[in-house]
Amino acid sequence: MKCAAPIDAALLGDYWLGALAGPEEEAVELHLFDCDDCGRRLREVVALAEGVRKIAREGSLRMVVGDVFLERVAAEGLRVRQYAPPAGGGVECTVTAEDDFLIGRLAADTRGAKRVDLCICDARGVEQMRLADIPVSEAGEVVYQESMTFAKASPSMKMIARLVGFDDAGVERVLGEYTFNHTRSLPGPGAW
Amino acid sequence: MDIELNDAELVLQIGAGGGREAEAELFRRMAPRVRLYGLRHLRDEYAAEDLAQQVLITTIEALRAGRLREPEKLASFVLGACRMTVLDLRRGVQRKERLLEQYGADMLAPVQPSSPRLDQEQLTRCMQGLKERERTVVVMTFYDEQTGADVARLLGVSEANVRVIRHRAIHQLRACMGVAA
Numbered sequence: 495m496k497c498a499a500p501i502d503a504a505l506l507g508d509y510w511l512g513a514l515a516g517p518e519e520e521a522v523e524l525h526l527f528d529c530d531d532c533g534r535r536l537r538e539v540v541a542l543a544e545g546v547r548k549i550a551r552e553g554s555l556r557m558v559v560g561d562v563f564l565e566r567v568a569a570e571g572l573r574v575r576q577y578a579p580p581a582g583g584g585v586e587c588t589v590t591a592e593d594d595f596l597i598g599r600l601a602a603d604t605r606g607a608k609r610v611d612l613c614i615c616d617a618r619g620v621e622q623m624r625l626a627d628i629p630v631s632e633a634g635e636v637v638y639q640e641s642m643t644f645a646k647a648s649p650s651m652k653m654i655a656r657l658v659g660f661d662d663a664g665v666e667r668v669l670g671e672y673t674f675n676h677t678r679s680l681p682g683p684g685a686w
Numbered sequence: 687m688d689i690e691l692n693d694a695e696l697v698l699q700i701g702a703g704g705g706r707e708a709e710a711e712l713f714r715r716m717a718p719r720v721r722l723y724g725l726r727h728l729r730d731e732y733a734a735e736d737l738a739q740q741v742l743i744t745t746i747e748a749l750r751a752g753r754l755r756e757p758e759k760l761a762s763f764v765l766g767a768c769r770m771t772v773l774d775l776r777r778g779v780q781r782k783e784r785l786l787e788q789y790g791a792d793m794l795a796p797v798q799p800s801s802p803r804l805d806q807e808q809l810t811r812c813m814q815g816l817k818e819r820e821r822t823v824v825v826m827t828f829y830d831e832q833t834g835a836d837v838a839r840l841l842g843v844s845e846a847n848v849r850v851i852r853h854r855a856i857h858q859l860r861a862c863m864g865v866a867a
Contacts, residue, residue: 502853503856503857503860504852504853504854504856504857505853507852507853507856508849508852509726510726511827511831512831513834513849523723523765524761524762524765526719526722526723527716527719527723527761527762527764527765528761530718530719533718533719533722536722537722537802538802538860538865539856540725541802541803541804542804542809542828542856542859542860542863543828544804544828545804545806545809546809546813546824546825546828546829546859547828547829548806549806549809549810549813550825550828550829551829554810555810555813555814555821555825556814557818557821557822557825558818558822559822559825559826560822560826560836560837560840562826562830562832562836562840563825563826563829563830566829566830625818626817626818627817627818627819628818628819629818629819629822629840629841629842630842631840632839632842
């Protein structure tokens with residue numbers, strides 16, 4: 495039966511996460527015991543959460559993560575390969591078949607930057623992709639997760655990560671460039 | 687039997703000795719709801735299934751004995767039984783075997799909920815289509831079930847803002863996956 499007062503999916507997400515205050519949680523629970531329509535929506539949210547978990551465990555997303563996330567994947571027995579090239583410098587890197595996550599730690603002085611973007615550039619420094627308005631840790635570090643699917647398929651190549659910041663006036667400035675000299679160590683030539 | 691019985695009518699029928707059909711209908715109606723409650727609180731499918739069996743047997747026992755004085759409050763009664771049983775389970779109290787012996791296993795066959803199946807490739811595309819902060823929040827939230835402080839610290843925003851970002855991202859993912867917001 496169609497619910498006359500459906501609970502919003504995001505609120506059901508809060509319920510699933512245990513993020514509701516006591517009285518609010520009790521009201522949601524009582525409603526769910528009387529409403530299969532909202533129960534179905536909650537199952538959809540749960541399926542979405544499980545799908546996200548699965549994707550996150552695959553390490554296939556390009557994104558910025560936090561140390562808490564890395565601690566959790568390590569606790570699950572997943573293997574994290576990390577590189578921390580200095581700003582203006584580079585690092586020799588690779589991935590093996592056993593690696594589950596590939597992390598680049600990019601430290602920069604982000605003071606004064608109202609927004610920080612991460613640009614992924616080719617060997618000539620030409621921007622290929624931009625992650626806009628990324629989270630930066632309190633210590634001024636960006637923990638970038640490269641797609642493991644991409645990295646494992648990659649031939650030997652050079653990739654430049656460039657952090658840029660925007661000040662109050664919206665003026666962009668380079669905060670740091672980090673070169674990753676990737677050597678393919680997996681069998682085969684590698685191709686996308 | 688008439689499956690259009692409302693909860694109160696079902697309670698009265700069981701109380702009047704309505705037999706196994708009425709009890710089976712109660713089980714069919716309430717088991718998915720109890721199982722969902724169990725998943726939420728116990729985070730384990732098997733434990734949720736055990737919960738559904740224990741709670742519904744307790745409920746039928748009470749209805750047979752006419753202990754539910756306000757039949758229209760069946761949902762509240764079952765929810766209360768869920769809360770008590772989860773507390774019991776957490777205390778390590780296991781009554782399942784005794785109950786199975788008393789009521790038989792045939793009536794207690796699991797009713798599997800229809801879990802929606804997701805297109806993982808589409809979900810990956812939808813995830814990649816989120817804004818950076820939304821993606822970070824969604825992954826940190828659902829991978830590690832963090833709702834507040836750690837995510838807020840990483841993003842340099844308040845916990846209330848994290849909630850707003852999470853809500854927006856959930857709506858966007860659902861829209862991208864083709865389900866109503």
